[in-house]
Amino acid sequence: MSADTPEHRKELLKQIKDEVVELKNSPLYDFRIENNSYPVIGEGDHFAKIMFVGEAPGKNEAKTGKPFCGAAGKILDELLQSVGIERKDIYITNIVKDRPPQNRDPLPEEIKIYGPFLDRQIEIIKPQIIAGLGRFSSVYVMEKFGLLLDIEPISQMHGKTYKTEASYGKVKILPLYHPAAAIYNQHLKDTLKKDFSALKDLK
Numbered sequence: 443m444s445a446d447t448p449e450h451r452k453e454l455l456k457q458i459k460d461e462v463v464e465l466k467n468s469p470l471y472d473f474r475i476e477n478n479s480y481p482v483i484g485e486g487d488h489f490a491k492i493m494f495v496g497e498a499p500g501k502n503e504a505k506t507g508k509p510f511c512g513a514a515g516k517i518l519d520e521l522l523q524s525v526g527i528e529r530k531d532i533y534i535t536n537i538v539k540d541r542p543p544q545n546r547d548p549l550p551e552e553i554k555i556y557g558p559f560l561d562r563q564i565e566i567i568k569p570q571i572i573a574g575l576g577r578f579s580s581v582y583v584m585e586k587f588g589l590l591l592d593i594e595p596i597s598q599m600h601g602k603t604y605k606t607e608a609s610y611g612k613v614k615i616l617p618l619y620h621p622a623a624a625i626y627n628q629h630l631k632d633t634l635k636k637d638f639s640a641l642k643d644l645k
């Protein structure tokens with residue numbers, strides 16, 4: 443087994459990127475190629491304590507290959523700033539790495555095909571906190587870590603922390619509303635700000 447060095451983590455993450463780029467059996471592959479766009483693998487500190495998991499890239503993200511760089515990203519930045527966390531200190535990714543047409547919700551078969559890449563990213567980065575942005579990512583992560591019986595609608599789970607075990611040690615799951623839902627909803631943004639304050643203590 444190779445030593446867990448920054449170089450090794452970088453190499454393992456690069457392997458994921460290379461595989462996703464060539465993921466021709468994904469139902470979203472043709473749409474990516476037709477639109478001359480990129481998959482969005484993830485970005486940030488490879489040793490981050492906090493990992494944010496969104497749903498799938500939107501138009502801006504697929505154009506640039508960067509997660510949360512559009513309107514939802516602006517909200518995310520505001521939320522991070524409110525708790526004094528910088529993007530460079532976290533890792534941000536999505537469950538589904540390619541943009542679904544019309545930014546529709548990810549389909550179960552898409553989550554199934556891309557989920558294992560997220561699983562590998564978690565194993566490589568070994569975050570202590572995984573914040574799910576929206577119900578799809580929150581439910582995926584809860585299921586993955588054996589919290590099936592704790593799954594409720596996101597309106598019930600948001601802002602609560604769920605303690606569980608990963609192969610590499612303890613991990614806390616924090617389900618959150620998706621920042622895109624707060625673009626035109628100040629009440630939801632306030633709720634998100636309150637929920638983000640949990641990260642301050644977990645930092």
Ligand code: URA
Pocket residue numbers: 482496497498499500503508509510511514515536575622
């Ligand atoms: N919404 C997401 O879930 N992920 C992104 O990267 C951008 C918007």
